[in-house]
Amino acid sequence: MLSSIAGVLRSVREKTPLVQAITNYVTINDCANILLCFGASPAMCEAKTEVEDFTGLISSLYINIGTLTEEQKEAALLAARKASELNKPIVLDPVACCAIPRKMTIIKELFENAKISVIKGNTGEIKFLAGYAGKVRGVDSIDDGQGAVEACVSLARQYNTIVAATGETDIITDGERVCFIHNQTPMLTRITGAGCMVGALTAAAAGVTEDRFTSSAAALMAMSLAGEMAANSLEKQLPGTFRMRLFDCLHNLTEEDILNGGKISCL
Numbered sequence: 655m656l657s658s659i660a661g662v663l664r665s666v667r668e669k670t671p672l673v674q675a676i677t678n679y680v681t682i683n684d685c686a687n688i689l690l691c692f693g694a695s696p697a698m699c700e701a702k703t704e705v706e707d708f709t710g711l712i713s714s715l716y717i718n719i720g721t722l723t724e725e726q727k728e729a730a731l732l733a734a735r736k737a738s739e740l741n742k743p744i745v746l747d748p749v750a751c752c753a754i755p756r757k758m759t760i761i762k763e764l765f766e767n768a769k770i771s772v773i774k775g776n777t778g779e780i781k782f783l784a785g786y787a788g789k790v791r792g793v794d795s796i797d798d799g800q801g802a803v804e805a806c807v808s809l810a811r812q813y814n815t816i817v818a819a820t821g822e823t824d825i826i827t828d829g830e831r832v833c834f835i836h837n838q839t840p841m842l843t844r845i846t847g848a849g850c851m852v853g854a855l856t857a858a859a860a861g862v863t864e865d866r867f868t869s870s871a872a873a874l875m876a877m878s879l880a881g882e883m884a885a886n887s888l889e890k891q892l893p894g895t896f897r898m899r900l901f902d903c904l905h906n907l908t909e910e911d912i913l914n915g916g917k918i919s920c921l
């Protein structure tokens with residue numbers, strides 16, 4: 655599995671996938687920069703009158719509903735329909751779905767109108783979507799992860815999609831296979847947007863292969879491993895410096911780093 659994951663990193667850098675992101679304004683710039691560091695090409699194209707033309711050109715679409723306005727929602731639906739028609743992968747980040755009822759309405763509309771390739775959320779969000787009691791504080795998960803694997807598998811089967819749940823241990827499943835990424839650093843929880851960024855990377859990776867189970871594992875591992883390397887490089891564990899180092903470490907991440915430092919287990 656590690657060599658397939660390293661292969662996804664290589665493909666991203668060889669193919670430079672064009673990722674269209676309709677994402678929240680808190681972390682939109684972080685998402686653009688992390689995509690560049692990964693080797694992808696970001697485009698935050700979200701105007702209602704532009705999205706359909708642009709979606710024709712992309713490798714993948716990332717939809718993050720963190721601060722979605724009504725206008726952005728319409729744009730997201732147009733882009734998602736077009737991407738589905740063209741068979742381009744869509745990654746959905748269901749930010750705050752458990753805290754704000756309107757988010758669930760949007761998610762349902764997206765599923766009714768488009769084929770979602772990957773749902774990537776924090777463990778609290780994923781458990782909530784699967785109908786389990788997920789613990790969250792606004793956009794943050796405070797879930798202990800109990801029952802998370804069952805929730806991920808059940809959600810993946812329900813929607814015939816890949817599910818990627820982030821937390822201290824990340825879980826990825828296609829409803830049959832399950833793998834766990836054990837790379838981690840608590841520093842990733844001290845900055846906002848680590849989840850948004852990993853969602854953007856998941857879209858980039860989905861744009862270079864049909865194997866969205868492996869590509870999702872690659873995106874989550876790239877983030878967690880770059881995070882580990884960034885934290886290890888710090889004299890003091892400070893979030894501002896960590897955030898900068900995270901970008902640098904992802905930019906420098908090699909296939910060898912994955913083969914030597916990637917920690918993954920599979921069920």
Ligand SMILES: Nc1ncnc2c1ncn2[C@@H]1O[C@H](COP(=O)(O)OP(=O)(O)OP(=O)(O)O)[C@@H](O)[C@H]1O
Nearest residue numbers: 776820821822838839840842846847848849850877
């Ligand atoms: N307790 C933890 N310890 C270590 N790493 C973690 C922990 N929780 C999450 N991570 C890592 O942080 C990254 C973001 O996951 P998280 O679950 O915090 O997303 P999120 O809540 O959606 O984040 P945000 O809302 O800030 O974008 C992932 O790469 C994940 O592996």
Ligand SMILES: Cc1ncsc1CCO
Nearest residue numbers: 678680720721749793847
């Ligand atoms: C803080 C915050 N609020 C809405 S989206 C977002 C970014 C992390 O999900």
Ligand SMILES: [Mg+2]
Nearest residue numbers: 749776849850
């Ligand atoms: Mg999130």
